[in-house]
Amino acid sequence: MTVINRGEFNPGILSAPQIEAMVDQGVIRPAVPIADGQIQPASIDLRLGARVWRIRASFLPGEGMSVNDKLTEMAMHEIDISHGAVLEKGCVYIAEVEESLKLPDDTSGFANPKSSTGRLDVFTRMISDGATEFETARPGYEGKLYAEISPRTFSVLVRRGSRLSQLRFRKGQSRISDDEMKRLQNDVGLVHGGGLDGRDIRDGVPLSVDLSGAVYSAMPGLVGWRARKHAGVIDVDKPKAYPVAPFWEKVTRRDLSAGGLILNPDEFYILVSRECVTVPPDYAAEMTAYDTRVGEFRAHYAGFFDPGFGMASLGAGRTRAVLEVRSHDVPFLIEEGQTVCRLVYEPLSLVPPTLYGDSGSGSHYQAQGLQLAKHFLPPETADE
Numbered sequence: 001m002t003v004i005n006r007g008e009f010n011p012g013i014l015s016a017p018q019i020e021a022m023v024d025q026g027v028i029r030p031a032v033p034i035a036d037g038q039i040q041p042a043s044i045d046l047r048l049g050a051r052v053w054r055i056r057a058s059f060l061p062g063e064g065m066s067v068n069d070k071l072t073e074m075a076m077h078e079i080d081i082s083h084g085a086v087l088e089k090g091c092v093y094i095a096e097v098e099e100s101l102k103l104p105d106d107t108s109g110f111a112n113p114k115s116s117t118g119r120l121d122v123f124t125r126m127i128s129d130g131a132t133e134f135e136t137a138r139p140g141y142e143g144k145l146y147a148e149i150s151p152r153t154f155s156v157l158v159r160r161g162s163r164l165s166q167l168r169f170r171k172g173q174s175r176i177s178d179d180e181m182k183r184l185q186n187d188v189g190l191v192h193g194g195g196l197d198g199r200d201i202r203d204g205v206p207l208s209v210d211l212s213g214a215v216y217s218a219m220p221g222l223v224g225w226r227a228r229k230h231a232g233v234i235d236v237d238k239p240k241a242y243p244v245a246p247f248w249e250k251v252t253r254r255d256l257s258a259g260g261l262i263l264n265p266d267e268f269y270i271l272v273s274r275e276c277v278t279v280p281p282d283y284a285a286e287m288t289a290y291d292t293r294v295g296e297f298r299a300h301y302a303g304f305f306d307p308g309f310g311m312a313s314l315g316a317g318r319t320r321a322v323l324e325v326r327s328h329d330v331p332f333l334i335e336e337g338q339t340v341c342r343l344v345y346e347p348l349s350l351v352p353p354t355l356y357g358d359s360g361s362g363s364h365y366q367a368q369g370l371q372l373a374k375h376f377l378p379p380e381t382a383d384e
Contacts, residue, residue, distance in 0.1 A: 225251060
C-alpha cells in the first residue's frame with residue numbers, strides 16, 4: 001500500500017486513499033477497527049456506538065460545551081443498542097459514534113445522511129463538541145462525534161455498527177466558482193437530458209422534478225412514492241428485505257392536478273429529477289441544503305454524490321437524482337420542470353483508485369431512476 005503523508009495532501013475533498021492514511025496516522029480514531037466497505041470513494045461512513053440517549057429536544061452544545069455536558073440536562077434515558085433497539089418515529093435521540101477525530105488545522109469535516117437513510121425519512125445530523133452548527137467538524141477539531149437521529153415516518157431498528165451518515169473532509173478552501181461550474185457543465189455535462197441542462201448556474205447546478213410518469217418503464221405512469229404513516233419497523237441493516245406495498249403507496253399521473261403534484265403537509269415523498277447527473281472522477285458533489293427560495297418544502301436529506309456517479313464509462317447510462325421531499329406547514333404545488341435543488345461540485349485532492357459504480361465498490365444507486373431505499377424489494381412486485 002502506498003504511504004501518503006497528510007502534509008502532502010493538495011487542497012480539495014479528500015478521497016479514499018487519503019482517508020485510509022488519516023486512519024493510519026491517528027487523524028481518524030475508530031473505537032473498533034474500520035469495517036469492510038466503510039471508506040467510500042470520497043467519504044467515510046460513521047458507525048453508531050453502543051449508547052443512545054432519548055432526549056427532550058434537539059440541541060447544539062455551543063462554544064465551550066461538550067455534547068456530554070448537554071446530555072446531563074437533556075437526556076431522558078439511555079439505551080444500549082449493542083444487540084439492537086428500535087428508535088421510534090417522532091422521537092429524538094443522540095447516539096455516540098465509533099469514530100472520533102484529531103484534525104489538522106487546515107482540514108475540516110462535514111457530514112450528510114447516507115442515501116438509504118434519507119430515503120427512509122430518518123433525519124440524522126452529526127454533532128461535535130463545542131459545535132454551533134450541525135454536520136460540521138471545524139478545522140483542528142479534536143474530540144468525539146455524535147449523531148442526532150429522529151425517525152420521521154418509519155420506526156427503525158439499529159444496532160452498534162449501523163451506518164446512518166457519512167463524513168467528508170476538506171483540506172483548505174476547495175469550492176469553485178459558478179463560472180468554473182459553467183465550464184464543467186459545457187465540457188463534461190454535469191447534468192443533462194432534462195429541461196434545465198445546467199442553465200441558471202447560481203450557487204450550484206440546478207435540478208428539476210420529473211412528473212412525466214415515464215421514468216420507470218416497468219410501471220408506466222408512476223410519478224413517485226408517498227410513505228404510509230402507520231407502517232412497521234425497518235431494520236436499517238437489512239437490504240432487499242421488505243415488500244413495498246406495506247410502506248409506500250404509488251403516486252401516479254392520475255394524482256396530478258393544476259399542472260402538478262400537491263404535496264400534503266408533513267407527508268414524505270420520493271420523487272426523481274428530470275436531469276441525469278454525472279460526477280467526473282476528479283470531483284465530488286453535494287446537493288445543497290433546503291432553500292426557501294424554491295418553495296416551502298425540503299428537497300432532500302442525503303446530499304453526497306461520489307466521483308464516478310452517473311459515468312457512462314462505468315456502465316451507468318442515465319442516472320438521475322432521487323429527491324426526498326417533505327412539504328412544510330402548508331400544501332404546496334410542485335410542477336413538472338420546477339427547480340427543486342442544486343448540486344455544488346468541488347475538486348478532489350486526489351482521484352481515488354475505485355470510483356462509485358466500479359466493480360466491488362458496493363454501490364447501490366448507480367444507473368438509478370425512481371428508486372426506493374435498498375431495504376425494499378423491487379417495486380414491480382408491489383400490489384396493484
